[in-house]
Amino acid sequence: MKVMFLGTGAGMPAKARNVTSIALQLLEERQTIWLFDCGEATQHQILHTSIKPRKIEKIFITHLHGDHIYGLPGLISSRSFLGGSNDTVTVYGPKGVEEFVQTSLLISKSHLTYNIQFVECTDGVLFEDEQFKVIAKKLDHGIDSYGYRVVEKDLPGALLIEKLKELPIRPGPIYQKIKNGEQVMLDDGTYINGQDFLGPSQKGRIITILGDTRYTTSSVELAKNADLLIHEATFAAGDESLASDYYHSTTKQAATIAKLADVKKLLLTHISSRYQTEDEIKQLEREAKSVFFNSEIAADFIEVDIPKNRH
Amino acid sequence: MKVMFLGTGAGMPAKARNVTSIALQLLEERQTIWLFDCGEATQHQILHTSIKPRKIEKIFITHLHGDHIYGLPGLISSRSFLGGSNDTVTVYGPKGVEEFVQTSLLISKSHLTYNIQFVECTDGVLFEDEQFKVIAKKLDHGIDSYGYRVVEKDLPGALLIEKLKELPIRPGPIYQKIKNGEQVMLDDGTYINGQDFLGPSQKGRIITILGDTRYTTSSVELAKNADLLIHEATFAAGDESLASDYYHSTTKQAATIAKLADVKKLLLTHISSRYQTEDEIKQLEREAKSVFFNSEIAADFIEVDIPKNRH
Numbered sequence: 011m012k013v014m015f016l017g018t019g020a021g022m023p024a025k026a027r028n029v030t031s032i033a034l035q036l037l038e039e040r041q042t043i044w045l046f047d048c049g050e051a052t053q054h055q056i057l058h059t060s061i062k063p064r065k066i067e068k069i070f071i072t073h074l075h076g077d078h079i080y081g082l083p084g085l086i087s088s089r090s091f092l093g094g095s096n097d098t099v100t101v102y103g104p105k106g107v108e109e110f111v112q113t114s115l116l117i118s119k120s121h122l123t124y125n126i127q128f129v130e131c132t133d134g135v136l137f138e139d140e141q142f143k144v145i146a147k148k149l150d151h152g153i154d155s156y157g158y159r160v161v162e163k164d165l166p167g168a169l170l171i172e173k174l175k176e177l178p179i180r181p182g183p184i185y186q187k188i189k190n191g192e193q194v195m196l197d198d199g200t201y202i203n204g205q206d207f208l209g210p211s212q213k214g215r216i217i218t219i220l221g222d223t224r225y226t227t228s229s230v231e232l233a234k235n236a237d238l239l240i241h242e243a244t245f246a247a248g249d250e251s252l253a254s255d256y257y258h259s260t261t262k263q264a265a266t267i268a269k270l271a272d273v274k275k276l277l278l279t280h281i282s283s284r285y286q287t288e289d290e291i292k293q294l295e296r297e298a299k300s301v302f303f304n305s306e307i308a309a310d311f312i313e314v315d316i317p318k319n320r321h
Numbered sequence: 322m323k324v325m326f327l328g329t330g331a332g333m334p335a336k337a338r339n340v341t342s343i344a345l346q347l348l349e350e351r352q353t354i355w356l357f358d359c360g361e362a363t364q365h366q367i368l369h370t371s372i373k374p375r376k377i378e379k380i381f382i383t384h385l386h387g388d389h390i391y392g393l394p395g396l397i398s399s400r401s402f403l404g405g406s407n408d409t410v411t412v413y414g415p416k417g418v419e420e421f422v423q424t425s426l427l428i429s430k431s432h433l434t435y436n437i438q439f440v441e442c443t444d445g446v447l448f449e450d451e452q453f454k455v456i457a458k459k460l461d462h463g464i465d466s467y468g469y470r471v472v473e474k475d476l477p478g479a480l481l482i483e484k485l486k487e488l489p490i491r492p493g494p495i496y497q498k499i500k501n502g503e504q505v506m507l508d509d510g511t512y513i514n515g516q517d518f519l520g521p522s523q524k525g526r527i528i529t530i531l532g533d534t535r536y537t538t539s540s541v542e543l544a545k546n547a548d549l550l551i552h553e554a555t556f557a558a559g560d561e562s563l564a565s566d567y568y569h570s571t572t573k574q575a576a577t578i579a580k581l582a583d584v585k586k587l588l589l590t591h592i593s594s595r596y597q598t599e600d601e602i603k604q605l606e607r608e609a610k611s612v613f614f615n616s617e618i619a620a621d622f623i624e625v626d627i628p629k630n631r632h
């Protein structure tokens with residue numbers, strides 16, 4: 011599980027930072043990639059990475075501002091030419107994403123080789139399967155802007171082979187049942203509990219990716235105990251009133267969310283192009299670190315590993 | 322008058338070539354820039370040039386395929402933040418451009434600081450003022466695809482000051498009338514013809530920029546005697562039947578148009594990413610040159626001057 015930042019700028023593209031997009035790479039977990047936001051030229055940024063567009067399984071849109079969605083028609087069309095077929099891409103986002111994408115595809119006469127489906131965002135569980143659960147919650151950005159909490163389910167513990175070998179059974183389908191932690195009857199009529207033959211389970215990871223927002227307690231709820239929180243920081247500390255006027259956050263506000271939510275790591279993105287030099291970026295980072303030490307300012311193309319939790 | 326290629330690729334962006342856009346820089350003539358097509362990330366390409374988006378006065382769209390229009394919403398929105406105000410941008414193109422742009426702006430809640438108007442393309446004179454005339458004509462691309470012939474009006478000759486000084490008049494408003502080539506009455510009641518006091522007029526230039534198309538005689542009409550013809554060449558010579566199947570042209574077909582139209586220079590664009598190496602590009606150029614010598618394969622960011630015609 012790795013996060014790759016494809017765009018970390020705000021509002022307009024700049025040479026140093028493209029507009030927003032984040033790739034959550036779940037290659038080990040499910041051989042797919044989930045994209046969060048898709049600003050213009052996200053497909054161009056991808057050309058400079060090892061990401062394969064046909065691996066993109068889900069696209070989560072936080073809100074409908076142009077710097078977060080104008081790359082959708084191009085990416086979705088190109089995916090057809092890049093081997094994306096016989097599968098389905100699901101796009102989650104506020105009402106309007108579907109109309110934008112469908113109008114663009116229709117007018118440009120783009121035909122997809124794969125299925126695309128749209129799920130309109132509401133507060134609550136947006137997606138769930140055996141591996142992952144995604145919870146959405148509205149933030150505070152003037153227009154509907156969502157945060158996403160991606161929860162990996164706990165992984166069952168490994169089968170304790172040596173302990174199993176002491177039982178009068180042979181390897182076979184019964185092993186799978188034990189591995190699933192089920193209760194199983196042995197040949198001699200006695201029962202064993204699969205759970206007793208499993209190592210400790212592994213706690214799933216939590217990644218919280220928020221759309222543009224003011225400082226809001228909804229962010230704390232979404233980020234609670236996350237392994238990684240990705241929060242915008244459009245303004246420097248001290249510009250709180252400006253940030254509020256524009257429905258954005260400062261470095262210190264983002265770091266306060268991280269602290270209150272007790273996350274492991276905070277990455278700040280959506281950095282205004284007014285902060286250009288290395289010194290200015292370092293200063294933003296210092297501001298965040300003064301509130302929450304494990305803070306970092308993201309940059310285009312940085313990749314962050316989210317390590318498995320130890321037992 | 323200069324042409325800058327902002328994207329010279331076909332279908333999808335590649336590292337070497339972005340999707341289509343061409344800037345006709347009329348800075349000397351009218352302090353503005355006209356854009357032809359606007360593929361995704363055209364505004365990103367512009368970041369690497371001296372082009373100022375607020376100088377963009379007109380955008381001509383040849384056809385609605387995504388690689389020619391997906392950059393419009395971003396460019397149009399960003400222009401607002403880059404000092405584009407109190408003026409009007411006119412977008413010309415086939416029916417559908419307006420719906421695409423307006424839907425994108427509406428859904429993303431983008432408000433422009435300037436006026437935008439749309440003109441639906443039809444065969445004939447699309448625009449005319451004292452300086453320029455633009456003629457559009459439908460090509461052959463499966464969907465409506467237009468070619469544009471930009472005709473600069475002839476420039477009046479320079480005032481022959483020395484000859485004027487021989488007349489019994491003083492410099493003043495009368496000079497302007499003579500400069501306009503009007504008939505003027507002198508104080509002594511005699512008439513002079515302004516034309517007699519002007520040097521030779523300067524022939525205006527003609528630039529023809531065509532959308533994606535098969536080989537068609539419409540292209541010859543649009544390009545007749547042009548100073549510069551920009552024609553697509555998606556396929557290599559020999560692939561004529563493939564080109565026809567996909568409604569595109571080969572290098573030799575484009576060069577044949579240039580030859581039949583008796584243009585001064587041919588620039589080939591919309592180059593497929595199947596041609597990557599310098600050798601392959603040189604080969605495409607040789608194919609074109611074998612039919613029309615003054616041919617060149619365009620590349621992203623090349624700038625071509627269109628010199629004033631000599632008397």
Ligand SMILES: [Zn+2]
Pocket residue numbers: 020021030075077078222280
């Ligand atoms: Zn934004």
Ligand SMILES: [Zn+2]
Pocket residue numbers: 331332341386388389533591
């Ligand atoms: Zn094209």
